[in-house]
Amino acid sequence: MAAKRASQPRRSVWLTPEPTTRGRRGAERGSGAGHLDREKIIATAVRLLDEQGDAKFTMRALATELDVTPMSVYWYIANKDDLMELALDAVAGEIELPDPAAGRDWREDLRSLALAWRRTMVAHPWAIRSYGEYLNIGPQSMQFSACAQAVIARSPLPEAERPAALSAVFQYVYGFTSMESRWLEYGKEAGRTADEFLEEVAGSIAQSPEIAAGGGLMERHSGHSLGEMRDRDFDRALDWLIAGMCAGLSD
């Protein structure tokens, strides 16, 4: 992906003037099964990506699923990169946003925003990879980031610090979630649970002469599943970050 053809650097779908004429009437025409339109294509793409992973997601497979020739899709969507951006924004719309009227503490809202983002990304592991590749400035992504900005605006942080604070939180969440998804996928590929797979890798590493069983990495489950520990670690690091950025503030 990502502009094999170096001649003309690809612009984000969201920065491309809308092709107005193309595929704009699917909705009005009645959603009789056979008909193609942008939304149906995107929804199908998301479903296939979820079911089979991005490695197996091809324009040809998508067309087959839509009962159509590969090139039909191109009437509605310019190229695969655009489609990925569209699909990504679609799942961004699934992120549960906290109700601003609920009057909760901003820290709580920030944490639940982070958790909602993580949940959605883990539910669509291909999405986080795409998130790293594209600009993520579609309407749903922008709504999410507007919500995050509204939350941080309720913090006692000086206005000039807020963007950096928000970036820090979501860079962390992105990093955490990337790793988490990858382990889950590795496990799935290997036909094991993530726990089993981690255990297996740790075992192989322990035998290697390079690292003298340096401790760490593993051997820290005492009754809790890896999943529970992941959740706890996620929360803890968020607390650290938030506590750190609030240190020395009046509130």
Place this chain on the structure above:
Amino acid sequence: MAAKRASQPRRSVWLTPEPTTRGRRGAERGSGAGHLDREKIIATAVRLLDEQGDAKFTMRALATELDVTPMSVYWYIANKDDLMELALDAVAGEIELPDPAAGRDWREDLRSLALAWRRTMVAHPWAIRSYGEYLNIGPQSMQFSACAQAVIARSPLPEAERPAALSAVFQYVYGFTSMESRWLEYGKEAGRTADEFLEEVAGSIAQSPEIAAGGGLMERHSGHSLGEMRDRDFDRALDWLIAGMCAGLSD
């Protein structure tokens, strides 16, 4: 990449029993130019990846660069995934590790470790994408992580907390660096500096009706370049994280 063929899930190179016989003598044979060996292939791969990006990096291009038929490479390396893992571990070897004998504060060493990691990844933008895909358990990567563990072991954190603390730091660094690399690459692809490109995107977004110029994202340069601000934000977030995890400790 990543196991298109779902039949047999790929194992990491590092978990594969070494093929001992293959390509093991390049060094002894004298490094006369024409000869192929594992190390030469890896070094050339890294160079091509650096020069042209991973999108253009193909086994065929690599073979051409090595003045050889595409299939020659396969005598030494099983497949492209393995090669990527090998290349990734090679650049991991470039990360500057702090001298443990220097007697610096553990926080300082942790920060410089994070910065060194970030620098190396930004110098090889393809590497951070690979880092998200593979297991990263090669010898050089393990040496890095052993060093990080040694640093955190000098902290006053209780032993049980250390792995989580280390994870949190490097998850953040990974997230930060992913975004940073991506912006730099976007700028390069568009033939602009990262600053110009960000400016351009921000301009386009501001015009969109979706987001009512929510503020944030931009308009926060006061004499400093974006690069300087990035560096400062990176340091700040690390400080927050470290301060947060040390809060309530005796030291």
Place this chain on the structure above:
DNA sequence: ACCTGAACACCGTTCAAGT
């Protein structure tokens, strides 16, 4: 032991043509 040539089973996408 090492390297080649030809081929296979794919990709995304262009382009001219159909209805």
Place this chain on the structure above:
DNA sequence: ACCTGAACACCGTTCAAGT
């Protein structure tokens, strides 16, 4: 306006063959 068919220019990789 919408969809198709054939083709192009690629991929990674297998397999049998050369030296």
